[in-house]
Amino acid sequence: MTTDTAVRPPPSGASGSDFARLSRRIVDAGLLRRRPGYYAVRLTVVAALYVGGWAAVALIGDSWWTLAVAGFLAVVFGQVALLAHDAAHRQVFRRRRGSEASGRIAGVGVGMSYGWWQDKHTRHHANPNHEELDPDLNPDLLVWSQDQARAAKGLPRLIGRWQAFLFFPLLTLEGFNLHVSSVKALADRSLKHRMLDGVLLFAHFTLYLAVVFWLLPPGMAIAFLAVNQGLFGVYLGSLFAPNHKGMPILTGEDRPDFLRRQVLTSRNVRGGWLTDIALGGLNHQIEHHLFPSMPSPNLRKARTVVRRYCEDLGLAYTETGLITSYRLALASLHQAGAPLRHAPAKEDS
Structure with a gap:
């Protein structure tokens, strides 16, 4: 199991001359420097x-x-997840040490197992939109x-019959799904630092629930949890939906070279500085997939x-507006x- 989510591109000899030339241009422009x-x-x-x-909840x-604060915190949780x-x-x-420490601190802030997510996201980056290899295309709930x-x-x-209509309502459960998947992953003995992840998850859930039920009466506390986790799920799902959904899906032996594998399966979202903040730079998905370790504020310059x-x-370099990206994903x-x-009725019995 790989644990290096930086997913650095393969050496130039393996990735082909096209990517090697692009990589040299990016390096020469100083766009891989830390910020x-x-x-x-x-x-x-x-x-x-x-x-x-x-503090506002307490006051x-x-x-x-x-x-309203629960909704505000849902957005903040999304920003923590982006960090x-x-x-x-x-x-x-x-x-690695600094990256893992900061990633785990951010992960515990939203109730996510850093080790589980890191492994899953690494495999996604290696084979984006590949039906058999990308874990983001597992038909767990949607097809x-x-x-x-x-x-x-x-x-x-x-659900698959009308999943396009159910997609955004189902996102209200995405925050809950994040927590459940994180806890389930603790049973995987191959997951590194799973005991640490388990302690951090337990600490998050205990503190989160204790604070909410201590500060608020039971009915309001439950409403707070529903709003906070529901909107967090919608925001989280909306961050990632525009990136690959509706783009070509690879199957079997479909393995283009690194440059084409990343560019042809990814979609950028046009917008200004507000879009960059709201989507955490993931609106420059093509550049992010080509150069995963590039600091997010450099992605806009790399786009040119x-x-x-x-x-x-x-x-083909695909770039659309945000609303269009959702429309294409739903289509x-x-x-x-x-x-x-269109299946015969007897198949549904």
């Missing part, structure tokens, strides 16, 4: 918002206005291709280099579920 000042400010701001949000207390993502990719610290739909049973078969290079190669989900809608 300690940027991350110092970002970490400080997010930490202040996190602490401030909980407002027994009032339904506390639910864990950057740390895991060694965008923040060059060395991502018509082949998966034809083989679906249980919940995926039931990568896009021009892809145009010179005649390589892909609807198309994937078509065999379930």
Whole structure:
């Protein structure tokens, strides 16, 4: 099991001359250099918002206005998760120890097993949108291709019929799913530092629930949990949905070279500085997949280099607006579920 989520590109000889030439341009432009000042400010701001949000819960207390703070904290949780993502990719610290320590601290802030997520995300980066190799395409609840739909049973078969319409409502459960998957992963003996992850998860759940039920009456506490975790799930899912959903899905022996494997399966989202903040730089998904350890504030500059290079190669470089990216993702989900809608009635019995 690999644990290096930086997923550095293969050496130039393995990745082909096309990627080697692009990589040299990126290095010459200084875009792989660390940005300690940027991350110092970002970490400080997010930490202040996190602490401030909980302070607001304590100050407002027994009032339904506390639910507005629950929504605010859901967004802050998403930003904490994005920091864990950057740390895991060694965008923040060059060395493994600092990256893992900061990633685990951020992970415990939202109730996520850093080790489980790191392994899963590493495998995604190595084979994005590959039906058999990308864990993000496992048909656990939704089906991502018509082949998966034809083989679906249980919940995926039931939900898959209308999954495009159910997608955003189901995202309200994504925060809960993150916690459940993190806890389930602790049973995997091959997962490194699983005991540490288990202690941190237990500490998060204990402190989180204790604070909420101590500061709020039971009914309001339950409402707080529903709003906070539900909106956190929606935000988390909305961060990742535009990136690959609706892009080509690879199967079997489909293994283009590194450059094409990353570019052709990824989609960028156009926008300004607000989009960069809201999506944590993941709106520059093509550049992120090509250079995972590149600090997120450098991705926008890298976009100009990568896009021009892809145009010179005649390589499709996909970039849309945010709403269009969701529309394409939902259209892909609807198309994937078509065999379930058109299946004979006797197959559903």
